[in-house]
Structures are given as C-alpha cells and as structure tokens.
Amino acid sequence: MRVVLNVIWLVLVLVGTSVAAARGRLDLLSAEVFASADRAIQYTLEMVGAMCLWLGILRIAEKGGLLEVLARVVSRLLGPLFPTIPGGDPVLGTMAMNLSANILGVGSAATPFGLAAMRRLQELNPRPLEASPAMCTFLALNSSVLLLVPSALLAVRSACGSAQPAVVVPVIALVTGTSWVSCILLDAFIRWRGRER
C-alpha cells in the first residue's frame, strides 16, 4: 500500500516539473520548491503549541476513564454485528475500546487496541489467509467510525489562525455518522447475501 503513495508522490513531482519546464517556469519552480520546504518548518513550529494543548487535555480525559465509559456503551451495540463471535468473548471489549478511542480522536490509543482485536479475530478465523467476516465488519466499523473530537485537525485549524476552529466539529460528526451507518448497512447486506446463497 505504501507503494501507491510513492507512485503518487513521484507523479506529482514529475508532472509538476515537466509542465513547468514546458511553460518556461523552471526558475520560479526552483525558488518555490525551496520556499515551500522552509514553510514546512514554519508550519510545524506554529502547530506544536496547539497540538500539545489538545493532546494534554485529551490525556486527562483518557486517564479519567472516559474511554472505558464509552467502551461499555459501544460493546453492548457490537454483539449483534458479530454473529460469528461467541457472546462474552473479550474481543468485543477490545474492539469497543478501539472504536471509542477513534470516536474521541485518540488515534495513538486506538491502534494498539485495534491490533490486539485483530490477533484475537485471527484465532477465531477458520481460514487464516483470508479476512473472516468478523474482520471485515470490524475494519468497516473502524475505517468509517464516527468522529466527535478531531483533535489534530482542531490543532491545525487553531495554528492557521482560525477564529472558530471548532465550527467544523458538528459537521464532521454528521458526515462520519452518515458514512458509519452506510458501512454498517453495506457490510450487513453483504453478509446476509452470502448466507442466502
């Protein structure tokens, strides 16, 4: 998958440079390229403060157990979506923690839970080289998950001098809610059709 990004980057650079050459803009390009590298440093420096602020606040919420409270609610909703997983299996809790961390925008906490959940799902997987239906459902839930606190985005918006960094938060919740429900429905539909045949 990383290969694709390498190709995209190469294409952007190649296309940009050759079109600039064809239009006689190479001097401008050389200047712009180095100026943009400088700007990258400047952006980073301006972002650090806001990033630290949000992650500091978020860590307090995490240590206070907000994640666990949310996970308890989420794990109750998960059971019906995973008919192949025996009820009460701890993997439901692990997946709930992963989804809750994603909902609260704590990506660094979400990944370890997600990988732990995948390990357990693989133990339950009858064909270990193929993704099991439970894995597909979990990945669908995970990749389109409802997002309530987009912390990194808020930090970037603050750093760019936004007067209202949070104005996009309700809209993002609405959009991710829509895509989450769509993914859950599509996944359920695929599993239902698979059983019919």
Next chain:
Amino acid sequence: MGETLQQASRWLVPALLVLIPLYGAWRRVPVYDTFVEGAAQGLEISLRILPYLVAIMVALAALRTSGLLEGVQDILGPVLGRWGIPADILPLVLVRPFSGSGALAVTSDLLRRHGPDSPPGLLASVLQGSTDTTFYVLSLYLGSVGVQHPRYALGVCLFGDIVAFVSGVLFWKLFLC
C-alpha cells in the same frame, strides 16, 4: 442553521477546556502532571509530521507553479465551479486514503493559502476530518496477523470513504457556506 452552528462551536473549545480537567479532577487524576504528559506527545507528533510536510509541500509547490491545477480547474470547471470547490482539494482526495500525516500536511497547506474559515478551508477541514487512511489501516491491521486476502473489506471501506466525501461536500454546502 449555520448561525446556530457557529454559536455552538464558539462554546465548544472553552467547554472542553473546563469540563475535561474538571472530570479528571473528579476521577482523582493529577490533572497538571497528566496534561504535561499528553502535551509531550504533541511535540512528538508534530516532529513526526515534519518530514511528510516537507515532502508533500515540495511536490505540491512543483504542481502549483507548473500551472497545472488551473488547467484542471478549467477542465473540471463546470462541475467544481458550480459548487465552489477549489481544484487544490484534489491532491487531498488523492493522498487521504494512504497517509494520515501526508493528508494533514496537504490540509494545513490549503488552510494557510485560503484561510481556515474560508469556504475552501472549511471544505478541506471537513474532508480531512471525515475520512480515514483506509489503505494504510487495512494493510496494517490485516498485515499484522498475516492475512493476505482482504476479501470485501476493501470495497466496504472505500465505499465508506466515498460516502464521506460526497456527504462532506453536501453538508459543507448546507451548513458552512
């Protein structure tokens, strides 16, 4: 509706700043120490993004000075123009499924040039916040347990991204323009 949203969001940041530490104190978390602990992570993440930012911004600068994006805007103009979508959103759509740090770099570049509260800046923010690094997550999660065939997981996840992009543009038009 847009007005109400702006009023509500004006309170959101101060509310988070007060309510979360209060909640932490109630749960007997050492709030100051914990804040510093989390803030240290912010430094780490910012530094991790820096190389991505340089790589992406250099590539985008090359693309911009070439004048190609204006060309794309001219071609897709009838569609993009009617919605007020700027052509420089396209690199964001391209990079988003593969790299979170890369997409954040594209977004911050967009926000600087258009202004974070301008319509294009708000659209970039919504799309950045609403979609995921689908290819990266799939390869990491499936790769970590040695699964080689993702079956229909890839399709479902990409479907989610498309729904997010389309509804992102719709809701942006509806609430933020």
